[in-house]
Amino acid sequence: MKYMLLVCGDDTADDSGMTPVEPWVEDLGDRNVRLHGHRLARPADAVTVRVRGGEVLRSDGPFAETKEYVAGYDILECDTLEEAVEAAARHPVATIGAMEVRPFWPMDDEEEGEPEIRALDAELTDAARERDVDRIVACYAPDVEAFHFTTGLEAHGIDAFRKAMEGVFASVTGPVIREVLEFRVRVDESIAFGHALVRLRGTLAGGEPLDDVLRVTTGYRNAGLRWQIVHEHVSVAAVNGEEGS
Known part of the structure; x- marks a missing residue:
């Protein structure tokens, strides 16, 4: 307690x-x-x-x-x-x-934050399939700090993050299938941390298949009545004992 x-x-x-x-x-x-x-x-x-x-x-x-x-x-x-x-x-x-x-005032399981965070992650999955950048960006805080392996750059703030997401979707055609293989989350009163393995599948603009397993480390902040992502680091997960970046 x-x-x-x-x-x-x-x-x-x-x-x-x-x-x-x-x-x-x-x-x-x-x-x-x-x-x-x-x-x-x-x-x-x-x-x-x-x-x-x-x-x-x-x-x-x-x-x-x-x-x-x-x-x-x-x-x-x-x-x-x-x-x-x-x-x-x-x-x-x-x-x-x-x-x-x-x-602290006792809270039931529904008030602890984990269901909301898992719902937020499910929203990312749905938005990726629909190629909806607006829905994806809405999951992130205005001051988000993010690193994505496809760009190799850090995005400081929501405008830079939106630009990075638009670049990602410009590199693929059709829906992006986001499959969460593993997801662990630890929630405190106003912050939470998630560790996930995520498989992304789709078709690159040049016709080649996209099939990557990613390691995603995420920091969340309780923004009043909802949770938002404030930090995200994405890298290619280990394959045959080697870690991508």
Whole structure:
């Protein structure tokens, strides 16, 4: 189960004797307990936003004036609450401030993201068969970074990616059959990573057959209510012990 660990500092506390946090981060990261986290700027840099009667009210500073404040956060994945509490107790800030351990709201399997990502991959298969560049591009984020073996170049951003896809389809005639031979995906709250073997079949513009097995590594980002591809690296999979590129 995932837990949010809120690291609460105290303006009146003396942190001169506090041990460094890096060993804690490294240890929990090595054990796959700490998934990610970050420090936050000081409360003086916060902006509090309220809407009253349709008017946006903005005030500089934190929601509540207090000597204690949230200095950072960590996302933990633990089997039990007791394990999360033990990890929180080992955090250096626990000796001068406080650590709030809060479970994530429980989600069922349909909310975890994997079904949506597999549906996104199926959309790529359908769009390739229809040679629909617009549908393919819609699966990618505006700031996508992609490398494709056919061009040998990296595409930085959605415009460059669209141009690369148009070049790919210009090199083939008729439908492109995309067959997913293997697909593994690991989903976190807002990011996911996929590893796939994909077979592409079709006919090149010169009449020669296209039949390649590709290794595809994909990074996904949760863009609000849908997932998009933000990183993609495609290479020719190993054939007879040799890896293509």
